[in-house]
Amino acid sequence: MRFTCPIPTPKRITMAFTLGLSALLLAGGLFIVMRVQNKTLENTAIQDGNRLLYQAYSGKSPQSLDLAGFFILNTIPGSNSKLFNFNMISGWDHAKPAEKLSGKLNTLSETSKDKRFQALLRKAHDAGAETLSTGRYYARFESRPGKPPVLIFSIRTSPNQVSVVFMPLKKRAPSAPWLMLFISLLATIAVVFFVSNRYAPIYGVLTFACLAGLTISAYRMNPSGPFYSFLTEGFRGFGKGYFVAGWLGLSAITFALAITWFTGHASRFFRALREFRLAYTYIFPAMIGMMVLVLIPFAAGLALGFFNHCRGEFQFVGFSNFIDILSGGGSSLTNPLNFWFTLGVTILWTSVNVFLHVSIGLGIALILKDPLLKMKGIYRVLLIIPWAMPNYITALMWKGMFQQQYGAINILLDNIGIGSISWFSSFWPAFMANVITNTWLGFPFMMVVSLGALQSIPTSLYEAAEVDGASKWQQFKTITLPLLRPALFPAIVLGSIWTFNMFNVIYLVSGGEPGGATDILITEAYQWAFKRGERYGLAAAYATLIFVILYLYTKATNKITRAAEDM
Amino acid sequence: MNSHSSIRMFLTHLFLIVFTILTLYPVMLVVRKSLSPGDNFSRSLNPVPKELTLKHYKDVIGSRDSTGRSLFGRQFLNSLVVSLITTIMGLFLASTAAYSFSRFRFAGREIGLTMFLVVQMFPATLIMIPLYVILDRLGLLNSMTGLVLVYSTTAIPFCVWMLKGYFDTIPKELEEAAWIDGATRFSMFWRVVLPLSRPALAVTALFSFMTAWNEYILAETFLNEETAYTLPVMLQHYVGSHSTSWGKFAAGSVIVSVPIMVLFYVLQKHLVGGLTAGGVKG
Structure with missing residues (x-):
């Protein structure tokens, strides 16, 4: 009969899924590489800006940083106008920053004939003005097609003065692509997990090689080189350079593989x-909900x-x-803010509670x-x-x-x-x-669980033991405990997870x-x-970290249960 | 019955009675507080109230917001509507998914099941911040829709495992018979499997309802307007850092707990089986 014998999952389907997944991963990985690269560059830029500003104010010369400009914004006392005069420094002197800070007043148009640069300058000016009026610190990363991006950075230094820095980015690639390698590794695990047949290792190696290769090539690129605009401008610079070519090639290979398969086994x-449509239809609504509100947030x-x-x-x-947490955040082991202290308290808390639950309940x-x-019945009802x-x-x-x-x-x-x-x-x-x-x-x-399990132990066992003079x-040790274990063990696992995450009690009782x-x-x-x-x-x-701990814990308990069942 | 065993019986009863009274003592104190005047606990340990008053109940039920509309009614309605819709959504989503997991062998089944199991272990705080951002973007903070969505999805994994476990015990022969009689897949599900799994459905429903009715921390984080509060948030605010209205808290607790406890008693027998069987077995 058709539906009593479930159709075995064809290997080919899994392969197709894997191919599709690989393609998705490639695209996703590439996208993330770009975003992360951008973000990292931006972060270094902001750090550089901070350092620069500090150096300028402490009289040290800003070394190794190319400035596009540096100016100080002054309000005109008593004026409500949002238009400020500002000192524009043209030709920044690395040797004597302090002198140049009080430099000549320029207007925007005099500074440069380059329209883009003027626009940039205006943005810097606006940022300074906004910083002055709202008292906020402002840092922004402005990308310019074909040129190194510029950092605009302004900070309020006194009640009516704002310092603004804008400078081209140092052309520096992020130190190491470890994050992307990590993502590649995760993706590989996902692929292996998903395939889960004998081809899994091959797919795993392929996925990892692709993603890691892409990652490293992305990171090895010189941001000021021909690929630079691609990275900073997203898809606007599409079509330039080996990187894109390589990526397209890889995608093409992936798709070609997928298509070959499709034509052969469509x-x-x-x-x-x-056959599966029905299954997927039934599962679809729950899946959507889970995706949007559990998996994506997760x-x-x-x-x-x-x-x-x-x-x-x-x-x-x-x-x-993570390093901060695992190293204890610089506090000693007895400090409550130390992760290991909290972990110790949590484990103590869980084990004491579970022990008490089980012993009292049993x-x-x-x-x-x-x-x-x-x-x-009355006792039972009242005790619940x-x-x-x-x-x-x-x-x-x-x-x-x-x-x-x-109290x-x-x-x-x-x-x-x-x-x-x-x-x-x-x-x-x-x-x-x-x-x-x-x-x-x-x-x-625990009491209810134990009661249920105890009732399922046949009394004849005890009678026999009684006859044998136990x-x-x-009787408790040789009959009750071993027969209770299959019911009690899952309850204990569940109970310990509940206790481990018992937010309400801690938060509301001791806070x-x-x-x-x-x-x-x-x-x-x-x-x-x-x-x-x-x-x-x-x-x-x-x-x-909590999730990892609990996951390992359940894995371990599953192993134990299986081992116990095998015995 | 000889005298030896009757003494033992007596001692057992004595122990059980003392233990039960000890266990129920805190509850008795809360009930006493809800019935006696004053905001704080009195310094007496007698669980029987000296003077009876329903003032706290009246205060809680009659609480009004600044514009004079009934606050308690609003909050009660919030809790009730959120819990009911969560129950319905949870049941619908979980039963279909569980049926699929139980009856079909399809690509992605294993990974789906594992996922549903792992998801159960997530601490709510792990998804709370992203959820907050998502609900904020969707404009669903301070709204019941947001809470319903969050509650029903967080309740689904458990419900799916529970129902799947139960569906697995229903013999396939019944569906085969229906199939021979010309039933469609859907009518097998709707008219054979679902009616047979009424107890499991009841427990799942109760579980969803209880999750939503008793949930405190997500509601506390996502809601910040008094009129949007659910009952748990309201109760906590009676004895929060700024006020100590233990009388109102006690009265409110009684009002909130009694319905859910009644429900719990009706269905608790099934709940245990479901929790230990469906919840843990991988």
Whole structure:
């Protein structure tokens, strides 16, 4: 019957997908190379501009930088006019910058007959004016077709004075194409993953070679050479140089391969597509939603880890966020802002919680299992309440319980004679408060899971053990635990992932107090993004690390489960 | 029954009763707070309120914004509409996708399934910033549409795995029979598979609803107008850094939790099976 025997995935289809994917990757890789190159050049330019400005003001001569111009914008006191007079320096003297700063006043038209340069100058002037009126710092990268791009950089140096620098870019290629190599590697992995048949290595090597080759050729190019305009102008300079030729050639080869395949096996492909059409139709709506709102943000989040965010501007910084985090950001191991400290707290937090959840949950389940016990249902229903409550309410409720003055726990401690504790001013009490809250809301899940699993153990096993004279403990060890494991293990994995990411409890109960010490990784990431100066890049890097840790964890547990099943 | 085992029974009951009371004590305190006057907790540990008042409930339900429109009604409606639409969208998207994963073997199936599994592990913060930017670009911040989109897509991976697990247990022979009788693929799905998987659908629906109804941090980040708040954000603001209206918080908590807890009880038995079976197995 047609649909009972599922049609095996033809290798050819996978090949076609791979070819298409390679083409897409090539195009995408090329595009990214260009964008990144642009961005890197811009960043170096801005750094150069900063240095230049600093040098000019500190009286040191700006070495090794070619200036197109440097001027200072002055307001005319008492004038509302947005048109400013400015000192134009023609012929910058590297040896004596200070002298030239007070140079002759020029008008725009006198400076240069080159219209493009004039336009540039006007832009610089406007930037200076805007900086003066809004008090903002201004840095911009102006690309000019066929010529090195120019940096316009202005900064307000006193209440009515603005310094403006504009200069051609140093012709410098980015230091190393490691980011692109990294992307190539990812793409290769994706291809290998996707093909997943015996041809996978070949496709992987091909993809990597193509992408890496493209990358290196892009980076080795001299920005002032014939390819330069292509890189800075995007597709406007299309058609120039070996680079484009090479790229076109590679694409052509890819497409040729794809077409060869299509003509040879088109009928089979279309038949399979018809067969799968239904499957794809069913899956399409969910896929679209996932793409737009999960995968794209996810990819963007991953990418964001390579950028630094400052007042709405993102700057590419490479791996420095990750290096910053993994090296502890210059703080000692006992500093709460250190990644390893937070990781330690997170692991401690997860393991303590999961241990308590399982032991309490299993303990109660064992008690409730007793066949002679009456009113089991009532206990069960009542004990599930903590799980049923929305966990943010639980967290806020416990925050109230731990309140210093009116919190029930402190009152209780007072009555016993221990005296009240300031829960959130030192690490261990705050950590304990979090743990207590989370244990409270987490144990019912383990209890229910254990109860279900216990019920599935046939009582005849215990009867047999009883006959053989096994003690209760022996029964527990040899019957209950091994038979519980298949049900309990997934629950523990799931529970530990939940706990690892238990944002609400940490954020709402201790809020990371004291001083961020009780923050776990996920709240730490949130703090960086939304509480400590919008460091989105750093937060994204944190989130990426969390993801990597969890991914490895589930991989490892999957291995363990499989090994256990094989035994 | 001999005296030895009846003593043991008694002790077991004693332990269970004490444990249950300890567990429920915080909840009792919240209920007491919601019924007794004053903004702060009193310094008494007795869970039975001394004077009864419904003032906090009235305050919460009667809360109004500066123009005099009912704030609670608005926020309740926000939560309800967001949760319901999320449920419907989540069910629709997840059931079709799960059916496809369960019944067809197609190119990209494995990678799709793995993706749905991996996506479940994403910390929300990882996608929060990009999501914020996307919603901002689309003009969907402070709107219910934005929240619905985000919630239903984040709920989908779990629902897909859960439903796929259930669909796998439905024998294919039933569909074959329908096929012989001349049913189309869609009517097999609609009239054979879906009716048979009512329990799983119910659990998935409950899960989507609960995700949306209980979600706090995304709502807190994406919404910044009082009239757009959902109930969790409102509740948090009662005891946030600027105010400590524990009475209102308690009353609000009771109002918000009771419906969801009822729902939870109706369906919790299925939820456990789904969580452990569908959620983890790769």
